[in-house]
Amino acid sequence: MLPDEPVRPQPEGPVQLPGCYRHPERETGVGCSRCGRPICPACMVSASVGFHCPACVAGEGSAAGPARPARTRFGGLPVGDGALVTKVLIGLNLLVFVLTEYVSQAWGVRLAMLSGTSFGGVPVRYGVAAGPEEWYRIATAVFVHAGPFHVLMNMVSLWVLGPQLERVLGRSRFLALYLVSGLAGNAFAYVVTGGTVYSVGASGAIFGLLGATAVLFRANRAPLGPVMALLVFNLVITFSVSAIDWRAHIGGLVAGAVTAAGLMYAPPARRNLVQGLTVAGVLGAVVLMVAVQTALLAG
Structure with a gap:
């Protein structure tokens, strides 16, 4: 043995x-x-x-x-802090809020999404309707808010939705998504209102992130129930409160979903090209909407 x-x-x-x-x-x-x-x-x-x-x-x-x-799944660079851009955006929004609410309220009017074709009964085009020199308002209005509750709700929403998208998309793609959603929301409001509008807030960009989150859930084949419930809840509030600019919300939502689809479903072999064309296409649509509406008001 x-x-x-x-x-x-x-x-x-x-x-x-x-x-x-x-x-x-x-x-x-x-x-x-x-x-x-x-x-x-x-x-x-x-x-x-x-x-x-x-x-x-x-x-x-x-x-x-x-x-x-x-690279991340959608082409971004993996980073240690997956919420850096989100934090910077929140800080920038809060900084602009303090400036426009407590330092100089005149800056709030100067940066707001302001447009009209008459003033005191006198035909005059002002704000975005005045021409390209005032188109900056389409962008700056995304960072202006009307009161503490307004900025608080938008920043909480940004903190809830932003980090997840920033981690999977990467910083530059996430920033592009946020900005084009906000721009598209304001441009859509300008067109639908016939050129007469006063609107402020990051809600269009936030709704863009909400639309992008729905696309992300779809791309990951995750249950859509939770995000759809959140979307429906926000849409009910949007159309229930008269002070809310539903046009900016809808414009941002559509732009965010379209941009996210291009970013997340781009074929790996041509990812950068498709993603770049998607962002450029949405920006082109924003410029086209603003230019056509301004030309119609001038004619």
């Missing part, structure tokens, strides 16, 4: 996992598929096989040489 194989002693207590090479305090059971170093979820970069560490992605971790920069 053969002697029994000696039994290896088993460690007592829980097994101690190694710490991430960048965050030693975080235990992990996953290692880089190129260099083998332990990496935590924050440092994992998806690869064709397993995960790579940031050093290997940058070409610093193995002898395999430089690798192509890692």
Whole structure:
């Protein structure tokens, strides 16, 4: 008979996992598929096989040489802080609110989405209707708010919707989505009202993010129930409160959904081209709406 194989002693207590090479305090059971170093979820970069560490992605971790920069599913660059642009936008909105509400209310009028064709019964075109020199209002009005409650609700919504989209799209694509949604909302309001409008707020951009979230859920094949319920709830409020500019909300919602569809469904082989054309197309539609409406008012 053969002697029994000696039994290896088993460690007592829980097994101690190694710490991430960048965050030693975080235990992990996953290692880089190129260099083998332990990496935590924050440092994992998806690869064709397993995960790579940031050093290997940058070409610093193995002898395999430089690798192509890692990308998110929709082409963005993965970053440590997936909500940086969201935070900057919130800070910018709050800064403009303080400026226009407490420092100089005249700036609120100067930056608002203001347009009209008569003043005191006298035919005169002012604001956006006055011509291209006033078209800046289409953009600046996105950052102006009418009171603390208005800015609070929009910023809470931005904080809820923004980080998720920013992480999957990347910073530049997320910023483009936010801005074109806000621009499209104001341009649509300008057209539908016949050129006479006074409107402020980031609601058009927020509705654009809401439309983009619905597209993201669809792209991920996630249940649409929660996001559709949120959308319906917001639309009910939009059409129930007379002080809310429903035109900006609808314009932003449509623009956000269209832009997100182009960003998220672009074929990988032509991703940058399709995504760039999508954003350019929405911006072109904004310029066309404003130019045509202004020309009609002038004629």
